[in-house]
Amino acid sequence: MTDKIRVATASLCGCFGCHMSLLDIDERIIDLVQLVEFDRSPINDIKKVGDCDIGIIEGGVANAENVEVLLEFRKHCKVLVALGACAINGGIPAMRNSFELRECLEEAYIDGIGVANPQIPNDVEIPLLLNKVHPIHEVVKVDHFLPGCPPSGDTIWTFLTELIEGKPISFPYEQIHYD
Amino acid sequence: MNEVKTFRLDGVDIEFSEGDTIMDAALRAGAYIPHLCHNPEFTPHGSCRVCIVEVNGGQVSACTQPAAAGLEVDNASDAIVEERRNLLQMLFVEGNHMCPGCEKSGACQLQAVAYYTGMLSPHYTHFFPQRSVDASHPDTAIDFNRCILCELCVRASRDVDHKNVFSLRGRGIDTQLTINSPSGKLGDSTFAATDKAAHVCPVGAILPKHRGYEQPIGNRLYDRQPISVVGDVAAYEPGNKGDGHD
Numbered sequence: 187m188t189d190k191i192r193v194a195t196a197s198l199c200g201c202f203g204c205h206m207s208l209l210d211i212d213e214r215i216i217d218l219v220q221l222v223e224f225d226r227s228p229i230n231d232i233k234k235v236g237d238c239d240i241g242i243i244e245g246g247v248a249n250a251e252n253v254e255v256l257l258e259f260r261k262h263c264k265v266l267v268a269l270g271a272c273a274i275n276g277g278i279p280a281m282r283n284s285f286e287l288r289e290c291l292e293e294a295y296i297d298g299i300g301v302a303n304p305q306i307p308n309d310v311e312i313p314l315l316l317n318k319v320h321p322i323h324e325v326v327k328v329d330h331f332l333p334g335c336p337p338s339g340d341t342i343w344t345f346l347t348e349l350i351e352g353k354p355i356s357f358p359y360e361q362i363h364y365d
Numbered sequence: 366m367n368e369v370k371t372f373r374l375d376g377v378d379i380e381f382s383e384g385d386t387i388m389d390a391a392l393r394a395g396a397y398i399p400h401l402c403h404n405p406e407f408t409p410h411g412s413c414r415v416c417i418v419e420v421n422g423g424q425v426s427a428c429t430q431p432a433a434a435g436l437e438v439d440n441a442s443d444a445i446v447e448e449r450r451n452l453l454q455m456l457f458v459e460g461n462h463m464c465p466g467c468e469k470s471g472a473c474q475l476q477a478v479a480y481y482t483g484m485l486s487p488h489y490t491h492f493f494p495q496r497s498v499d500a501s502h503p504d505t506a507i508d509f510n511r512c513i514l515c516e517l518c519v520r521a522s523r524d525v526d527h528k529n530v531f532s533l534r535g536r537g538i539d540t541q542l543t544i545n546s547p548s549g550k551l552g553d554s555t556f557a558a559t560d561k562a563a564h565v566c567p568v569g570a571i572l573p574k575h576r577g578y579e580q581p582i583g584n585r586l587y588d589r590q591p592i593s594v595v596g597d598v599a600a601y602e603p604g605n606k607g608d609g610h611d
Contacts, residue, residue, distance in 0.1 A: 268486065271463075271464065271465050274485075274486050274487065275457070275462075275463075275486075275487050275491060276491065276493075277463065277465060278463060278465055278466055280461075280463065280491075280493065281461075281463055281466065283461075283493040284461065284493070284495055284496070284510070318493060320491075321487070321491060323486060323488070324490055324491070328486070330485075331485040331486035332485070333485055333486070335464070335465035359480070359589075359590070359591055360588070360589055362480055362485070363464075363471075363480075363588075364464035364465075364470070364476055364479075365464040365465045365467075365470040365471065365582075
């Protein structure tokens with residue numbers, strides 16, 4: 187068991203679509219678990235990342251907790267992978283970068299349609315938002331990028347099998363899209 | 366006797382006529398040199414630099430460099446492809462190119478050329494500039510977030526439509542597309558959806574209204590085949606050679 191490749195995954199400021207796409211490898215996941223063991227991941231609900239061979243990050247960096255998780259992943263993972271549009275360029279959440287953070291909060295919690303008891307949430311349990319949403323390569327060194335919104339199950343499968351087998355990473359044309 | 370003149374592009378002989386640029390001759394021969402600001406219907410511009418090739422040891426833009434007999438043109442060396450990828454990465458981070466939220470995605474030439482050069486990440490730090498959207502015109506919307514300053518709309522409006530609706534203002538990194546109307550809004554200009562300028566944008570900056578996401582994912586222009594096979598998106602606009610694709 188111990189010689190299995192350890193893989194951790196996390197969703198930062200994403201929609202979990204990339205994780206859904208990982209599950210879209212369907213029955214190939216049975217082949218995958220012969221080769222890998224999952225460390226921290228939403229799939230198994232382990233909360234803390236240990237030393238891993240591969241760390242896969244979905245989502246961009248939008249709040250203080252995202253920064254913390256990302257730094258932990260970089261510290262513990264030999265190879266760090268940016269999975270999907272948000273991790274690579276901020277994606278849809280980064281469209282808030284066209285506005286001031288205050289404007290976004292006011293639109294959602296003060297001026298929004300149907301808002302009752304308008305107030306900007308300010309609980310210590312809620313991670314503080316960053317002024318802008320950032321791609322993860324602006325915070326840590328990233329070893330591989332898998333574009334797509336989300337990358338397809340086939341793209342993820344191609345990547346993981348090539349990486350695990352130590353082959354050069356390359357994709358068929360249809361497997362790389364930015365959307 | 367009229368001797369056929371040729372130059373060599375990646376080791377293949379390409380015929381050319383007097384007055385051809387390297388790009389003209391390559392396009393005619395069906396050899397693909399990546400490009401964004403070039404459209405064979407308009408005077409070459411040489412500004413996006415994506416068509417850089419190495420000629421006899423120096424770098425030139427293929428769309429402006431006159432073809433000459435015996436030239437050795439390198440269009441596919443690792444160094445040239447790397448440089449093109451860097452140029453594309455800079456174009457991506459300078460604007461706000463959120464492909465998942467763009468109607469042009471899948472039929473966008475910036476995207477297609479980036480796929481062709483194997484760009485997997487933007488590499489650089491994003492500028493996230495503050496730019497606006499102009500939806501004032503009834504038939505056409507302009508999203509300045511996606512403009513790459515290729516000036517094809519400027520050239521089309523000036524040279525074909527004779528309206529001068531578009532121009533660039535500012536210098537260097539502050540250069541922006543601007544609209545010639547009293548309010549600066551497209552709706553107040555003489556622009557019409559039937560203008561040539563409405564059908565030349567290689568990205569999702571100038572978009573027709575009322576027909577977003579007509580093509581399902583998987584069926585779009587660059588979904589299955591690379592731009593080197595499919596060609597420029599402008600060629601598929603109404604009235605052009607590829608009109609009627611599915």
